[in-house]
Amino acid sequence: MKRPPEKSILKKLERLAQGHKPRVLDLFAGCGGISLGFDAAGFQIDAAVEIDSAAVETHARNFHSHLTSELLAAHMKPRDLTRIEPDELTEELSLGPVADAFDVVVGGPPCQAYARVGRAKLRDVADHPSAFKVDPRGNLYLRYLHFVAATQPLALLMENVPDAMNYGGHNVMAEVAEALDELGYVARYSLINTAFHGVPQMRDRVFLVAHHRSLDSDVRFPEAANHLILPPGYAGTRAVALKFIDLFDKQYFVEADHGDTSLPGPVTTQDALGDLPPITLHLEGKLKRGARRFNEIVPYEPTCKLTRYARLMRQWKGFEAPDEGLRDHVIRYLPRDTDIFRHMPIGGEYPAAHATAVKLWEKRVRQIERRLKKTLSEKDRTALYAEMVPPYPVSNFPNRWWKLRPDAPSRTLLAHIGKDTYSHIHYDSAQARVISVREAARLQSFPDGFSFSGTMNPAYRQIGNAVPPIMAKSLATTMMETLQNAALRRSKRLVAAE
Structure with a gap:
């Protein structure tokens, strides 16, 4: 019945x-x-x-x-x-x-x-x-x-x-x-x-x-x-x-x-992020460790050409981009890894990042030895290695790091991005950094007028946990x-x- x-x-x-x-x-x-x-x-x-x-x-x-x-x-x-x-x-x-x-x-x-x-x-x-x-x-x-x-x-x-x-x-x-x-x-x-x-x-x-x-x-x-x-x-x-x-x-x-x-074809990371202002403060020595609050405005690039996706992110009805610019275009300060981010290959994972770091360490050792005109001691070499090379075993963390491919969609954003952002390193080697909070939001398809409460880490976590709008x-x-x-x-x- x-x-x-x-x-x-x-x-x-x-x-x-x-x-x-x-x-x-x-x-x-x-x-x-x-x-x-x-x-x-x-x-x-x-x-x-x-x-x-x-x-x-x-x-x-x-x-x-x-x-x-x-x-x-x-x-x-x-x-x-x-x-x-x-x-x-x-x-x-x-x-x-x-x-x-x-x-x-x-x-x-x-x-x-x-x-x-x-x-x-x-x-x-x-x-x-x-x-x-x-x-x-x-x-x-x-x-x-x-x-x-x-x-x-x-x-x-x-x-x-x-x-x-x-x-x-x-x-x-x-x-x-x-x-x-x-x-x-x-x-x-x-x-x-x-x-x-x-x-x-x-x-x-x-x-x-x-x-x-x-x-x-x-x-x-x-x-x-x-x-x-x-x-x-x-x-x-x-x-x-x-x-x-x-x-x-x-x-x-x-x-x-x-x-x-x-x-x-799919919307690529470059489609999603290419119009956002470059971040170089960390390269200029103007960035320090600590919680990032959303209290500084980063203006948009005035002459940047917008992709269809970027235009949507700026013009989403009811969540249009703020006229003054972005408040959450902030990144983690990771000074040890800047050169690694710059030199590791596009699409590279942690093994490539680790190999890049070892090469950079070897190069630094040679530079120091040439300057001092003597061989570094094992103790000094070991100390420099610890300073420059990430400590995680290559076999245990193959996917811990990943450098975005500009010609493809991103890999999955997870809540863990609230603890570290190595899983999403920006494809632009000249910027040598991980993605910002706003870039994470873009990859998750949150429009620029959607604001996140709290500081940087909670915002990353909220974005990683979300269903893409x-x-x-x-x-x-x-x-x-x-x-x-x-x-x-x-x-x-x-x-x-x-």
Whole structure:
């Protein structure tokens, strides 16, 4: 027997049919990558739940600065999803009854729970009946589903890392889809690389989209906007993630569109960063160690030619570039490594960086010996080696460093960029540096008018944790079409019934 649609679902469809924007609740919101994409696609961002104080302040200032100071303060409050209930959230934010407050729920549980880097720590609790209490990250998706059940959205989006398809021997995304089926939703998930959708970054993520059955709509994923051949490392990772699909029920999985050669190539790092002002303070001895605050303005280059992507980053509606210039175009001061950055090859990884450092050390030894006209002692040579050569074993950290290729998208930005930025060294050897906060934001597709709270390290972390807004917009646009079509059908039925 077919279940009749819930009253709140029909009420929300009628609201959309009247021309109102769909209202979004963003869970595990971070600084707002998904929110920004949905905002750009015509959604209304009404609430977010985020535990990190810097990230939630960023989110509130970018999406709720038009509210009264009292309401803005309420949106800036860090919240732990394991400790707050849906009705408490809507009460604190003055959003009315929880079942009527939102049309769409989005978000993704922190990926540390699924990523390979964290699995060793979670292995012992993966199948534990109280895993949520032992390590709450492992089952945070259960809290996501709890909020879905309480808010009864028309549609939802969940994002996570590819390992979510094989976490502790089970497919989290398939399990979520099954649970959503019980809640009255049709769910599908897909493994999508953001470089196929106009992001200058090769970032594989799993996206699950679900519609309430009352919408009577198939779940669709966006078509590719760009085409590329992924490097072997990405292709291998995707193969590992996808091979487990056959072990589980395949009915929920949808293969992503990769387009073909008729599409434009990917957005490259040079497309994304080439118009930003050069940074040379570290080469002039004007930079020191310590926290970088965003209190100095760096003006744009007045005569720089803009790529299509750079123009988008400057002209994003509602987040246009500030007239005075950029406040977060700041970098880490890494004096030992400046010459390494300058001389290591484009696309080089840590082994190349280490080899470059050794050559520079050998050259310095020869220079000193020529000047002194004597051979350096082993002690002096060793001391100079420690001063010039990074100490990490080459075999243990092959991917720790990477120098961007200007003719290709960037590798994946991770939250670890908040601790060091060696994974993204600028391709311009003359600048001999790692990427700035604003350049990291550009690679993640945050527009220049989107500001980050806190100092340099928290900003890097927020950016690395985010879903690229352009990818979110692509998904949101497809979801908006589904919602509008469903609302239109509902409106026609109401008219026909009169």
